[in-house]
Amino acid sequence: MRIMRVEKTLVSTNRIKEMGHRPLLVVRDKIGGTPSVAVDAVGCIPGDWVICVGSSAAREAAGSKEFPSDLTIVGIIDQWEEEKS
Amino acid sequence: MRIMRVEKTLVSTNRIKEMGHRPLLVVRDKIGGTPSVAVDAVGCIPGDWVICVGSSAAREAAGSKEFPSDLTIVGIIDQWEEEKS
Amino acid sequence: MRIMRVEKTLVSTNRIKEMGHRPLLVVRDKIGGTPSVAVDAVGCIPGDWVICVGSSAAREAAGSKEFPSDLTIVGIIDQWEEEKS
Amino acid sequence: MRIMRVEKTLVSTNRIKEMGHRPLLVVRDKIGGTPSVAVDAVGCIPGDWVICVGSSAAREAAGSKEFPSDLTIVGIIDQWEEEKS
């Protein structure tokens, strides 16, 4: 799993119906890093450091084997200091 | 999921029959970035910023578990500013 | 899917029986790039620019769910200009 | 599989219920490398060099096909010298 920071909600009105209305969040592994999009399965807010699961495990973590996710937030980290890189 | 920009349609006449006639699009995560090929499941046009799902989720997102995709466009982003890198 | 160029056939006499006699090709995403090995499902020749599918989709694209491939050529691109990088 | 070094336990109180109470560990492939989070299936301690399995194999290695892991520690390496890079 990867450690990412939640930045903001991503609005995508035109999406495939399998995605439903689940919130999509922009996450980054560090400030200035490449943005990724994750499905939120725990309920987090911008600024949270979270654990993101990828690969095939992201589908069931998002709620069902049919959910089209390859990156799902599965936990909020209690305390994390950003690292300089 | 990754945030990509649609560049153009990719023409591939000689393809395996499992791909059918689904449109294939060249996408990039930024101008000058490495091109990838994605299956379009929403109906987008060159210039759109889109959400691409990879891993095993790309197959069902493309229409069925048997569809040979590892990158499928599942949503159009309402508004996205390209980032300098 | 990734855009790769076919370089040559790879000879591997000692292989697991599940691979059968399917041709294995050395492919690269650009001249001088890291070589990968792909299973040919369309019939291509050195110099062709092709579409390669990875992830779990590579198995069925190679002919069956049991085929041990993580990179399968699923289409030949009609026309592609190599990019300087 | 990747060779990683265990750094510490990661505390995540707010997590999806599918993760249960399995310990999550911060691992790195080298000192100063990007941190990843792995599920511990063997019982290891900070400082151990371990073998981490990713992809879909990480789920069953963590205990069941439904476990939402994409990185699971499956063995402790008897002896490993860190490499300079």
Added chain:
Amino acid sequence: MRIMRVEKTLVSTNRIKEMGHRPLLVVRDKIGGTPSVAVDAVGCIPGDWVICVGSSAAREAAGSKEFPSDLTIVGIIDQWEEEKS
């Protein structure tokens, strides 16, 4: 699939039982490259250049769908010249 060179056997006494006693090998894509760990399904020796399959295909290539591998050696390359990089 990736082209790797076998370096040595990796000893891991404390491992999950699903791994059985299958030999684990340290492989690298080039001298000085990042080491990975692969399950040997063909019987190779240090110095061999081999074909490694990843993703979900690595599990069945290692002997069964339940085997926790994400990198399995599926063939020995008859002849390979290392590339300068």
